[in-house]
Amino acid sequence: MEARSNRLWAVLTILTGVAALGLTFAFQMLPAVAAARSCWAPGKVVAFELARTLTQLLAVFGPPADPCRAPIVTAMDAVNHLDLKAYIPTYTAFAICAAVFLGGRFKRPLVLGAIGVALVALAGDYLETITLLQITRAVDGSADLLFRSSLGAWIKFGGLALHAFLLSRICMDGDSRRPILAMLLLLPMAGTAFAAIDNSRAYLMTGALALSWTPVMLVALREVVRKR
Numbered sequence: 001m002e003a004r005s006n007r008l009w010a011v012l013t014i015l016t017g018v019a020a021l022g023l024t025f026a027f028q029m030l031p032a033v034a035a036a037r038s039c040w041a042p043g044k045v046v047a048f049e050l051a052r053t054l055t056q057l058l059a060v061f062g063p064p065a066d067p068c069r070a071p072i073v074t075a076m077d078a079v080n081h082l083d084l085k086a087y088i089p090t091y092t093a094f095a096i097c098a099a100v101f102l103g104g105r106f107k108r109p110l111v112l113g114a115i116g117v118a119l120v121a122l123a124g125d126y127l128e129t130i131t132l133l134q135i136t137r138a139v140d141g142s143a144d145l146l147f148r149s150s151l152g153a154w155i156k157f158g159g160l161a162l163h164a165f166l167l168s169r170i171c172m173d174g175d176s177r178r179p180i181l182a183m184l185l186l187l188p189m190a191g192t193a194f195a196a197i198d199n200s201r202a203y204l205m206t207g208a209l210a211l212s213w214t215p216v217m218l219v220a221l222r223e224v225v226r227k228r
Contacts, residue, residue: 009101010220016094017217023087032071032078039068045079046202049128049153050195054143061139073136080129080136088129092122095163098216101223102170102178110173114166117159124155154196157205161192164212181219185212 027033033040044060051057062068095118103111131149135142168185171178191208194201 006101006104007224009097010223012097013094013101013220014217014224016090016097017213017220020087020091020094020213023082023090027079027082027087030075030078030082032075036068036071036075039072040075043203044072045076046206047199048076048132050150050199050202052146052150054140054146057135057139057143057146064140069139073139077133077136080132083129084126084133088122088125092118094213095121095160098213098220099163099167099170101220102167102216104174104176108170110166110170114163114170117163117166121156121159121163124152124159126152128152128156157192157195160209161188161205164188164209167212167216178219181215184215187212 027045039062047056048060051060061072096115099111099114099118100106103114105111128149129152131145131152135145135149164185164187168182171182171185187208188205191205195205
């Protein structure tokens with residue numbers, strides 16, 4: 001019965017992980033993002049999330065007279081609406097399923113800790129994204145909202161890094177150890193630390209999450225295939 005339950009969690013980990021991956025690509029295919037392509041850059045979304053000053057904000061959107069201002073605002077709103085409606089709940093579901101799958105059962109302290117941290121990251125992301133949608137209503141007059149949006153962003157990224165660390169601990173805490181996966185799951189902590197020191201290195205933080213989450217999906221897939 002326990003093996004069947006763990007296989008179910010492995011399947012759910014794969015499904016939610018694939019859904020989150022699909023949504024990651026969907027952001028770039030949004031019509032508003034495609035329309036802003038000449039003004040767009042991959043790092044703009046994270047730069048907006050982490051912006052703490054009006055200067056940093058204007059580096060993302062440009063000055064009021066910039067012809068790129070309007071399409072970038074429209075694209076950012078489209079990204080953040082998809083984030084709110086689909087991406088945030090989907091990656092949170094993946095984080096929870098991965099914790100239960102790797103932990104083998106729901107009521108282990110490390111598993112419960114990882115789930116709790118994932119929910120904190122969820123709250124941080126909603127705080128961040130809702131605030132970002134308020135900022136785009138009046139970019140030049142929204143400097144007072146940047147503390148809230150960046151705080152939410154760091155709660156999110158810090159929470160996801162801590163979640164990955166707890167998954168790493170889970171991988172080494174039990175009879176079925178996964179040392180390689182445990183090492184990969186330490187990458188988000190390092191990436192987040194580098195990004196906190198220098199925001200221009202935020203790509204290390206997002207890249208580390210991808211490098212740690214993808215192997216979790218592969219381990220879950222192996223678990224499903226092996227027990228067929």
